[in-house]
Amino acid sequence: MSKPILKLALEKTYPEFNINLELTIDNGEFFSLLGPSGCGKTTLLRLIAGLEKPDRGTIILNGRDITKLSPDKRRIGLVFQNYALFPHLNVYENIEYGLKLGKYSPVERNHKIEEMLNLFQLDNLAKRAILQLSGGEQQRVALARALAVEPEILLLDEPFSALDYEIRSSLREELIQLQQDIGFTTIFVTHQQEEALSISNRIGLMRQGRVIQVGKPAEVYQNPVNIFTAMFLGDATLIPCRLAGAKSEGQLFILENGQKMELVSREYYEEDLQWLMIRPEDIRLDAENPQFEGEIVRIEYFGPLYRLEADTGRFNFKLIAGKEAGAFNKGTRIGFSFDPGMVRVLDQ
Numbered sequence: 001m002s003k004p005i006l007k008l009a010l011e012k013t014y015p016e017f018n019i020n021l022e023l024t025i026d027n028g029e030f031f032s033l034l035g036p037s038g039c040g041k042t043t044l045l046r047l048i049a050g051l052e053k054p055d056r057g058t059i060i061l062n063g064r065d066i067t068k069l070s071p072d073k074r075r076i077g078l079v080f081q082n083y084a085l086f087p088h089l090n091v092y093e094n095i096e097y098g099l100k101l102g103k104y105s106p107v108e109r110n111h112k113i114e115e116m117l118n119l120f121q122l123d124n125l126a127k128r129a130i131l132q133l134s135g136g137e138q139q140r141v142a143l144a145r146a147l148a149v150e151p152e153i154l155l156l157d158e159p160f161s162a163l164d165y166e167i168r169s170s171l172r173e174e175l176i177q178l179q180q181d182i183g184f185t186t187i188f189v190t191h192q193q194e195e196a197l198s199i200s201n202r203i204g205l206m207r208q209g210r211v212i213q214v215g216k217p218a219e220v221y222q223n224p225v226n227i228f229t230a231m232f233l234g235d236a237t238l239i240p241c242r243l244a245g246a247k248s249e250g251q252l253f254i255l256e257n258g259q260k261m262e263l264v265s266r267e268y269y270e271e272d273l274q275w276l277m278i279r280p281e282d283i284r285l286d287a288e289n290p291q292f293e294g295e296i297v298r299i300e301y302f303g304p305l306y307r308l309e310a311d312t313g314r315f316n317f318k319l320i321a322g323k324e325a326g327a328f329n330k331g332t333r334i335g336f337s338f339d340p341g342m343v344r345v346l347d348q
């Protein structure tokens with residue numbers, strides 16, 4: 001277990017918004033913050049960076065209480081989507097900016113800038129004006145400027161969202177590699193669920209100023225705590241059901257269509273409305289002995305697989321199928337089944 005580097009317990013209220021949360025970030029981890037627009041991700045980064053003051057609470061960085069420190073004393077790097085570079089300074093001077101505020105001698109400064117130019121493959125662009133750089137190059141400069149001062153934590157607010165797919169992927173890979181080589185800690189705000197699932201050590205899901213769930217990507221994806229996290233992280237079929245009774249092995253749920261399903265799950269009270277959740281990749285086509293049958297209402301081809309939606313009459317199932325789905329059309333009746341062990345019972 002890595003030790004915590006950042007401990008937050010914060011509250012901040014705006015006239016129409018309140019953020020109130022506790023969060024611990026481990027040393028060296030790549031932590032992604034995910035959540036719908038307006039849930040408070042940027043505000044949280046601004047509070048950590050010292051650009052906003054909390055009404056209550058503390059920010060502990062590496063054992064130091066930095067809640068009242070000014071942003072430049074916090075040793076936190078911040079990179080925004082829009083780069084926020086100084087257009088009147090060239091690449092070298094932009095990277096130098098933060099170093100000039102710190103206690104670096106001119107020789108140390110130069111050494112650090114050379115190192116950053118090299119790390120971010122900007123050597124040939126050192127004297128280039130910012131406005132003569134591509135978006136990807138500008139974001140490299142912004143990252144180099146933030147990392148030059150050796151921050152204890154790097155905060156990234158959707159840093160790649162203005163870049164096209166290829167540049168975004170290569171910058172992302174470079175960043176992960178650098179993080180492993182240099183060993184800094186990153187908090188990464190993104191709108192892209194797949195991006196967060198693929199690159200993070202842990203994910204924090206936010207909603208309306210609260211942290212709803214924190215965990216490793218697979219944990220959060222496979223065991224969401226409620227419908228919000230389940231749906232936010234990917235496609236899923238949700239089936240309303242009621243608990244009908246408990247058996248020695250598991251508990252019996254009655255689905256809305258009257259079908260019964262026995263699941264091993266935590267305690268639920270009889271009569272409470274629950275939701276069964278099943279991910280598309282956990283459902284298999286089953287012509288011989290299907291648990292459910294339905295009519296295809298949507299079919300999408302995406303490279304190696306097909307994404308299907310089938311209407312059973314009471315609820316639609318979403319499933320993923322391989323080449324065999326090439327023969328299907330809208331209206332084709334299919335049978336399908338799943339292992340009850342892959343079903344999760346969720347609260348509202």
Ligand code: ATP
Pocket residue numbers: 014015016017035036037038039040041042043044
């Ligand atoms: P997005 O994904 O769209 O960038 P976000 O999750 O980063 O959204 P924030 O930018 O943190 O959300 O905003 C959260 C809420 O706080 C919004 O409703 C916003 O209007 C409000 N808010 C942020 N800053 C202020 C402020 N200075 N004064 C009043 N309200 C504010």
